[in-house]
Amino acid sequence: MKTYTISEVAKVLNVTAYTLRYYDKEGLLPFVERTSNGQRLFKEADIAALRVIECLKATGMPIKGIKRFIDWCSDGDATLQQRFDMFVERKAAVERQINELQDTLGLIDHKCLYYKEALAAGTEAVHKQDKIEIPVTTN
Amino acid sequence: MKTYTISEVAKVLNVTAYTLRYYDKEGLLPFVERTSNGQRLFKEADIAALRVIECLKATGMPIKGIKRFIDWCSDGDATLQQRFDMFVERKAAVERQINELQDTLGLIDHKCLYYKEALAAGTEAVHKQDKIEIPVTTN
DNA sequence: CTAAGCTATAGAGTGGACTCTAAGTCAAGG
DNA sequence: CCTTGACTTAGAGTCCACTCTATAGCTTAG
Numbered sequence: 001m002k003t004y005t006i007s008e009v010a011k012v013l014n015v016t017a018y019t020l021r022y023y024d025k026e027g028l029l030p031f032v033e034r035t036s037n038g039q040r041l042f043k044e045a046d047i048a049a050l051r052v053i054e055c056l057k058a059t060g061m062p063i064k065g066i067k068r069f070i071d072w073c074s075d076g077d078a079t080l081q082q083r084f085d086m087f088v089e090r091k092a093a094v095e096r097q098i099n100e101l102q103d104t105l106g107l108i109d110h111k112c113l114y115y116k117e118a119l120a121a122g123t124e125a126v127h128k129q130d131k132i133e134i135p136v137t138t139n
Numbered sequence: 140m141k142t143y144t145i146s147e148v149a150k151v152l153n154v155t156a157y158t159l160r161y162y163d164k165e166g167l168l169p170f171v172e173r174t175s176n177g178q179r180l181f182k183e184a185d186i187a188a189l190r191v192i193e194c195l196k197a198t199g200m201p202i203k204g205i206k207r208f209i210d211w212c213s214d215g216d217a218t219l220q221q222r223f224d225m226f227v228e229r230k231a232a233v234e235r236q237i238n239e240l241q242d243t244l245g246l247i248d249h250k251c252l253y254y255k256e257a258l259a260a261g262t263e264a265v266h267k268q269d270k271i272e273i274p275v276t277t278n
Numbered sequence: 279c280t281a282a283g284c285t286a287t288a289g290a291g292t293g294g295a296c297t298c299t300a301a302g303t304c305a306a307g308g
Numbered sequence: 309c310c311t312t313g314a315c316t317t318a319g320a321g322t323c324c325a326c327t328c329t330a331t332a333g334c335t336t337a338g
Contacts, residue, residue: 006315018297021316026295037304039315052250058243063295077262084254091247094240101237104197108230111191115223123216145285157327160286165325176334178285202325 004042013050020050027067028053030074059090060097143181152189159189166206167192169213198229199236 010017023029024040031049033041056066069086072079118124149156162168163179170188172180195205208225211218257263 016297017315019295022296025317035315037316039304055243055246055250058239059247062293077257077264080254080258080261080263084251084258087247087250087254091244091251094244094247098237098240098244100197101233101240104194105230105233105237107194108198108226108233111194111226112223112230115219115226118216119219119223122219124219125216155327156285158325161326164287174285176285177287178334 001043004047006040006042009042009047009050012047013054023050023053023063026063028063028070030070056090059094061090061093140182143186145179145181148181148186148189151186152193162189162192162202165202167202167209169209195229198233200229200232 004012006017006020010020013020020029024032029046029050032046033043035041053066053070056069069083072083072086114127118126143151145156145159149159152159159168159179163171168185168189171185172182174180192205192209195208208222211222211225253266257265
């Protein structure tokens with residue numbers, strides 16, 4: 001069975017070895033085995049687990065929350081409900097974030113247009129004018 | 140013309156007065172005027188500017204980047220191009236974030252399903268079984 | 279006229295997530 | 309044998325974005 005050193009895993013996951021050791025210190029990698037002289041020995045399954053950690057991080061979950069999940073995994077089937085609930089909650093969180101970003105995108109789009117017009121006119125003043133001449137536009 | 144105290148603005152924008160003073164200290168609010176005895180006097184336009192700051196923050200821009208934008212605003216029409224470029228770049232950044240979150244959402248969805256099935260079976264083992272019986276499914 | 283309740287400042291403290299340093303261990307190559 | 313270059317740990321340092329403390333000033337109600 002193929003194994004990986006910490007720097008190989010770091011390269012694969014595009015993080016530093018420091019980060020992986022930090023995750024281990026925080027209790028995120030209790031499953032990673034060691035050689036007789038203490039070196040970490042990562043298996044494919046460990047990399048898969050790290051991808052799940054990466055995914056949870058991408059949802060905005062803090063390290064402590066991810067640790068709770070890892071602990072639940074270690075506890076086995078008794079925690080299936082908690083883990084399910086967690087993912088359902090994460091799903092909602094991600095959906096909220098997407099909605100927020102879409103709102104933000106709308107505002108940014110307006111600003112792009114605003115500056116495109118200002119640039120064409122050579123001055124931002126066109127918009128201050130606009131507000132006086134056509135106070136209906138919300139800008 | 141209606142003006143607002145720092146705590147009124149804080150309430151409106153749903154942040155603390157500490158945060159607003161911090162923003163000011165970081166140079167994000169050079170336009171906010173003061174009373175004779177040094178108290179900040181926020182106008183409607185200042186609140187509008189703070190909403191733009193809020194929007195830039197929502198795109199993931201750090202305080203220093205926002206400060207650069209505010210400085211450009213103070214510099215007038217000579218910086219219209221920079222400001223336009225900045226918003227175009229922010230737009231791209233937000234789009235990237237939305238795409239990433241959508242990918243994440245897909246993974247989370249899989250996990251929801253995974254745990255829903257495990258929960259129905261009463262054990263996570265169903266999935267380890269799956270991998271042996273039907274190694275085609277990517278899980 | 280004084281206490282409450284706001285405001286202000288400088289600067290210290292917090293929490294999160296790394297990121298790095300120092301000192302040491304081990305295996306392989308010349 | 310010794311150097312090189314991985315790896316290990318504990319713990320210090322960094323960066324960011326607040327968050328708060330201490331101290332003080334102004335204004336208004338009782």
